[in-house]
Amino acid sequence: MTLITQTISKLEYCMQLTFLVQIHTLAKAEHSNKQYPPCMQLQPFFTKRVPTTFNTLWTLQHKASSTLVYSRTSMPRVWWTDKVNWSSMLYKGDQVYLDSIHNMFAKLEQDIWDNWKDNILWGVCLDPIALGDLTEDLTR
Known part of the structure; x- marks a missing residue:
C-alpha cells in the first residue's frame, strides 16, 4: 500500500x-509574462474535485492513505502514571506533570507580556482599557 x-x-x-511550467511558457509566449490568464485556462485540469485525471489520482491517493491509516493500530500516546489523582502521565515517552503544564502557561503568559511591553510597545505605557464599556455591534 505504501x-x-x-x-x-x-x-x-x-x-x-x-x-x-506550462503556465509560465504560455505567459511568456501569449500573455506578455502575465501568469493569471494561462493559470485560469489550465486551472480545471489541476484542481481537486473537478473531473480530470488529476482529481482521479488525488481521490485514489486520499482513499489509499486513509485506508492505510485506519487499518493500523498504534500505541497510545498518553499513558497515565498516576491513576488515583490523574496528575502525571507519559506523553510520547516523556514524563509530564499537570502542575508543570500550569506553570508552563503562567511562564508563557509572563514571557508574552514582557515581549509585548519591551519589544512591541518599546516601554510606552498605555492607559488601561475599561472592558466594561466594550460591546459588540450586531447591527452590521
Missing part, C-alpha cells in the same frame, strides 16, 4: 510541476 501511495503522490507532484 508503494502505491508514494507512486501516486509522485505522479501528482509531477503533474503540478508540469502545469506550472
Whole structure:
C-alpha cells in the first residue's frame, strides 16, 4: 500500500510541476509574462474535485492513505502514571506533570507580556482599557 501511495503522490507532484511550467511558457509566449490568464485556462485540469485525471489520482491517493491509516493500530500516546489523582502521565515517552503544564502557561503568559511591553510597545505605557464599556455591534 505504501508503494502505491508514494507512486501516486509522485505522479501528482509531477503533474503540478508540469502545469506550472506550462503556465509560465504560455505567459511568456501569449500573455506578455502575465501568469493569471494561462493559470485560469489550465486551472480545471489541476484542481481537486473537478473531473480530470488529476482529481482521479488525488481521490485514489486520499482513499489509499486513509485506508492505510485506519487499518493500523498504534500505541497510545498518553499513558497515565498516576491513576488515583490523574496528575502525571507519559506523553510520547516523556514524563509530564499537570502542575508543570500550569506553570508552563503562567511562564508563557509572563514571557508574552514582557515581549509585548519591551519589544512591541518599546516601554510606552498605555492607559488601561475599561472592558466594561466594550460591546459588540450586531447591527452590521
